[in-house]
Amino acid sequence: MHNINKAISSALVAAALLSALSGCAKKPEESAISESVASEAARIEQSVSQSVIETSAIPTLSNAEYEAAGINELNSVPILMYHRIYGMTNEETSYTGGNVDADGYNRTSEAFEADLRSFYEQGYRMMRLTDFVDGYIDVPFGYSPLIITFDDGIRDVVLEGWNDDGTPIFDPTCAIAILEKIKAEYPDYNVTATFFVNSGLFGNGEDDYKILEWMVDNGYDIGNHTRDHAKLGDCTAEEIEQQVGYIYKLLDGIIPGRYVDIVALPFGSPESMGPDTPQYNKIFEGTYDGFSYTSRASLLCGWTRAYSPFVRDYDRTCIRRIRAYDNNGTDWDIEDNFNQLNNGRRYISDGNPDTIVFPASDNSSGDWLKDTYDHQVIAY
Ligand SMILES: [Zn+2]
Numbered sequence: 001m002h003n004i005n006k007a008i009s010s011a012l013v014a015a016a017l018l019s020a021l022s023g024c025a026k027k028p029e030e031s032a033i034s035e036s037v038a039s040e041a042a043r044i045e046q047s048v049s050q051s052v053i054e055t056s057a058i059p060t061l062s063n064a065e066y067e068a069a070g071i072n073e074l075n076s077v078p079i080l081m082y083h084r085i086y087g088m089t090n091e092e093t094s095y096t097g098g099n100v101d102a103d104g105y106n107r108t109s110e111a112f113e114a115d116l117r118s119f120y121e122q123g124y125r126m127m128r129l130t131d132f133v134d135g136y137i138d139v140p141f142g143y144s145p146l147i148i149t150f151d152d153g154i155r156d157v158v159l160e161g162w163n164d165d166g167t168p169i170f171d172p173t174c175a176i177a178i179l180e181k182i183k184a185e186y187p188d189y190n191v192t193a194t195f196f197v198n199s200g201l202f203g204n205g206e207d208d209y210k211i212l213e214w215m216v217d218n219g220y221d222i223g224n225h226t227r228d229h230a231k232l233g234d235c236t237a238e239e240i241e242q243q244v245g246y247i248y249k250l251l252d253g254i255i256p257g258r259y260v261d262i263v264a265l266p267f268g269s270p271e272s273m274g275p276d277t278p279q280y281n282k283i284f285e286g287t288y289d290g291f292s293y294t295s296r297a298s299l300l301c302g303w304t305r306a307y308s309p310f311v312r313d314y315d316r317t318c319i320r321r322i323r324a325y326d327n328n329g330t331d332w333d334i335e336d337n338f339n340q341l342n343n344g345r346r347y348i349s350d351g352n353p354d355t356i357v358f359p360a361s362d363n364s365s366g367d368w369l370k371d372t373y374d375h376q377v378i379a380y
Contacts, residue, residue, distance in 0.1 A: 066359075067380065071348050073350065073358050074369060076307060079321045080115075081151065082324045085178065086107070097333075125145065126147065140351050150195045155175070156176060157202035179191055180218075195220065212251075212254050222258075222260065223261075225247070226266055232244075232265060232269055242288055246288055267301060268300045300319065302321060322334065356375045359379070
């Protein structure tokens with residue numbers, strides 16, 4: 001397993017926050033997004049000569065082989081943002097597709113299961129969010145990474161009882177049960193997900209303590225969604241420490257050292273961070289009730305694919321996600337996002353997590369590849 005650097009010094013956090021100022025957490029307005037897509041396209045269209053940095057440390061393929069498979073590890077990664085999964089068919093809702101509410105934050109179990117099958121068929125394979133943040137992307141050659149997240153905990157893990165061997169019995173229509181079902185069906189899918197919880201965890205009372213242990217034992221991750229689902233953009237520094245620190249301390253008492261130090265920002269707030277808002281540093285470092293914590297990253301609420309962790313515009317303090325909803329293939333719904341990904345914007349792996357492989361023309365500006373995480377770089 002990849003070695004995760006748990007500790008971030010305050011200096012690094014401060015530096016990263018300062019560097020994050022300009023590009024952080026813009027509102028998901030379509031015009032702004034279209035602009036960024038257009039500039040991305042313009043950048044790709046530039047064809048300037050590119051230097052190839054290559055060593056003989058790792059066996060590599062020929063440029064023709066990379067090109068034939070479309071390998072591109074500077075392209076984008078879908079991080080799906082789910083909330084509640086309800087035990088319903090799509091016909092049982094009055095909303096579009098598999099949406100259970102007007103805004104599509106909640107999804108039917110039928111739609112969720114179909115989503116997972118569809119992503120698999122399109123050549124996506126799951127990976128852990130925490131590995132993504134570490135710049136360690138381990139999916140097979142020619143396949144694309146996919147990251148699943150859940151916010152709020154409600155209806156994600158619905159316990160029905162315990163087997164004699166101590167394993168949990170779940171409502172078959174809840175999120176974890178469907179993930180387990182897909183895991184059994186597709187051994188090469190690497191089924192995993194990160195669940196971001198509030199103080200009520202999954203709503204199963206003290207049973208949740210045992211469930212959390214079972215989840216981390218079975219390849220799932222648990223992250224921080226604040227104590228009270230607080231809008232951190234409206235909080236003081238002390239309130240942020242209470243909201244974020246409470247969850248870390250709670251998780252550390254149940255699954256010590258086995259939760260992920262990543263915050264999913266409720267409501268995607270704050271939308272920007274900078275020197276004029278020093279209180280937001282408390283998302284990334286603080287102390288609550290004698291317990292000191294750090295966060296490696298934070299996630300926005302919606303609306304589109306995440307930048308590769310290797311590129312200039314990636315910002316670990318405001319990682320983008322796709323809102324998992326249906327809107328007839330428009331307005332950044334699942335279909336819209338995957339159409340865009342599959343139309344030349346998706347990260348396609350060379351199968352080696354220790355290399356970064358991409359067409360040289362994609363880094364023609366010379367500064368699009370920014371952080372190599374000490375990997376070998378191969379531009380073809
Ligand atoms: Zn939430």
